[in-house]
Amino acid sequence: MISLDDVRSAATVIAPHVVRTPLLPYGPGWLKPESLQPIGAFKLRGALNALARLENRERGVVAYSSGNHAQAVAFAARLHGVPAAIVMPDNTPAVKIEATKALGAEVFIVGITERVERAEALVAERGAALIPPFDHPDVIAGQGTIGLEILEDLPDVGTVVVPMSGGGLISGVATAIKTLRQDVRVIGAEPALAADIADSLRAGELVHWDPDERARTVADALRDEPSELTWEHISKLVDDVITVTEDEILTAVADLARRARLVAEPSGAVAVAAQAKFGGGVAVVSGGNIDPELLSDVLTNS
Amino acid sequence: MISLDDVRSAATVIAPHVVRTPLLPYGPGWLKPESLQPIGAFKLRGALNALARLENRERGVVAYSSGNHAQAVAFAARLHGVPAAIVMPDNTPAVKIEATKALGAEVFIVGITERVERAEALVAERGAALIPPFDHPDVIAGQGTIGLEILEDLPDVGTVVVPMSGGGLISGVATAIKTLRQDVRVIGAEPALAADIADSLRAGELVHWDPDERARTVADALRDEPSELTWEHISKLVDDVITVTEDEILTAVADLARRARLVAEPSGAVAVAAQAKFGGGVAVVSGGNIDPELLSDVLTNS
Incomplete structure (x- = not known):
């Protein structure tokens, strides 16, 4: 498993090249808008850290x-x-x-x-x-820098909600947060149509869903499943999972545009959809690369 | 005229209640996304400063x-x-x-x-x-805190592009920037359909446009005209004006959604439309309160 030191070291390496995203007030909670990174998603953090160390x-x-x-x-x-x-x-x-x-x-x-x-x-x-998308310690450590920033900006945070798929993001964030502050709850968010991690946590072991099943969700960046490495982090560090429907995901996309003035892709809005059920805490808006036609459609219909 | 000290004092007063917006890389330049403030616009800064001093x-x-x-x-x-x-x-x-x-x-x-x-x-x-929208020293000083933040985050900035209407935003920003760094160019941006300040700068005195003329632009927050107070700041501190067409404004709204994942209202995209002609510098995205139907329409047609 990765350590807090790995995450802190990644933070130093990537700082010159990533946006230091602020926390944005959102209803009773907050948003961490990683959609504002130059490529429109948190993934830049892990890739920069992994490539710098190659x-x-x-x-x-x-x-x-x-x-x-x-x-x-x-x-x-x-x-x-x-x-x-x-x-x-x-x-x-x-x-x-x-x-x-x-x-x-x-x-x-x-x-x-x-x-x-x-x-x-x-x-x-x-x-x-x-450079694998999540199954690598340097990638996980890079994503974990989001956890450090949340604690810096909101020392009294109670809950952090993070989308899950391959599990690289939540593995890194949970490592940073749980090492520094065991009392902060780290909640994973999944589409109900790709809820293999929710199943896995209930079963106490990694449960596999067929790729065709996971491919049903509109959240196209959340169709992966954990590796052994990310599952180890998730099973030890994540407190709970909230699953959300396709309608809830698209409503969150529309709400983010209307109320937070953020363009989020469906996958990027999954933690926000979970936060809406939960009523507070920090939700990571993981990405904003939505097809403009879908955003247009969601704005008039959701 | 207001002073740098007024702006610095405003920054201390409003800091606990505003989002410290980051600079976002955007093509060869940068964006200052004030659309991410809790009310979706920079106006919060001036109002908070003015009300706190009442x-x-x-x-x-x-x-x-x-x-x-x-x-x-x-x-x-x-x-x-x-x-x-x-x-x-x-x-x-x-x-x-x-x-x-x-x-x-x-x-x-x-x-x-x-x-x-x-x-x-x-x-x-x-x-x-x-509490007037722009014709007040405390309001102007509050808006000027944006200028301080730009200099903090990008000390080697060459140009700052700011939308103009009543002129409170650019008066404050120009005071902060020109007092600290005379070499930084401060450019105002106006819709061509409400370009009374461009006319005024050419004439060397405040030129009035009929309110019905100014009301033609889709940039509904830029239909005001300067007061004597803001005109004094503008005429002394602003280096140049770029005017933009209605098409350029709506194209900038669409580009901001697609490339910066920001929801901007037409008025909020006017400085970005000007920046596109100019090729760099920092553009202030002043607001994001667009009717969802208009955003939807712009995404499919611009």
Whole structure:
């Protein structure tokens, strides 16, 4: 498991390149708007930390991702002047594919079940380094810097709500918060249509959902499942899980635009949908890369 | 004219109640997203400073405003536990009227030409204090805190672009910036359909446009004209003006949602539209209270 020192060290490495997001008052609670990062998502923190610590990066980096991690690795690679090859599943929103290309990465579109295989082939062909989306200590430590910032800005915080999928974000945030303040509750948020971690915590062991089941939710960045590494953090550090419906997710997207003036993607609004049931605390708005047509539709219908 | 000390003193007074907005990278420049303030606009800064310095506020406060100042005064009054009566013109977007009521203010809707008279009548009837939207040193000093924050976060800033209407925001920001750093250019941005300050600077004296002319722009918060006090600051401190078309304003609203994940109202995007012509510097995103239907429309058509 990663340590508080890993997170503190990551904070020093990434500080010059990330936005120090403020906490925004929101009803009885607060928002941590990671949607304001240059690539529109928290993923930049983990990718920057992992890439900065790579010893052998001159042959480039490879990543597979449904979107935000792709942009994060592309951004970090451009910053360090190394080539990036990104494998994306063919159901990725167009806005995320275009944004990744605009950051200078070479993009490979494949079927969702082929993406790991294709990424590994690229690593073998090029001698490049794979930066996984969540299953890596440096990635987790980078995401954990969000937890440090929340405690700095709101020392008397009672609850932090974090979206869960592969579990990299909540593993890092929970490490930072629970090491410094055991009394703060760390709550995971999941779409009910991809609630494998809620099931796992009830069962006391990692329960697998079929990828086709997890793919049903509109929260396209929350269709992954934990690795052994992130499951270890989650099972030891997370206090509880709140699951939310598809309607609740889209209502949260609309509410964020209307009341917080934030553009959030569905995945980025899942913790806010959970916070609405809970009535307070800090919710991490994890990303803002929504297709404009969907946002437009949500604003008139939710 | 106000002084740097007035702005610094305002910063101390308002710090506990405003969001310390970060600078967000945006193309070759930066954004200062005041749309993230609790009421969705920079106006909170000036209203909080003015209300905190009122000696005789127990009988309440009165304001007239096309929207964001209304919410700012309502928020500040609630914070201090005093009643607020707000006079709003009948062409104010519904979202701003509802938000003002939700903050506990008593709202009076009148024709746009009657608003000052009605506000003065309320002051006389109730013995309440009028908080003007821009024509007051404490209001200007509060808005100027944005300039201090920009210099703190980006010491090597070259240009700051600020929307202009009544001129309170740019008067405060220019006072802070030009006193500390004469080499930083302070540029005003105006809709071409309400470009009375551009005309005034060319003429070397305050030129008046008919209110009906100024009312044509979609930037509904930029339909005012300077007072003698703000004109004195503008004429002495502002380096240049960039005017933007209605199309450029709406394109900036769409770009901010897509690329910066910010919800901006048309008035709030005017400095960003000007920045796009200019290619860098810091643009103040002054507000985010847009009717959701308009945002939805802009996202699919601009």
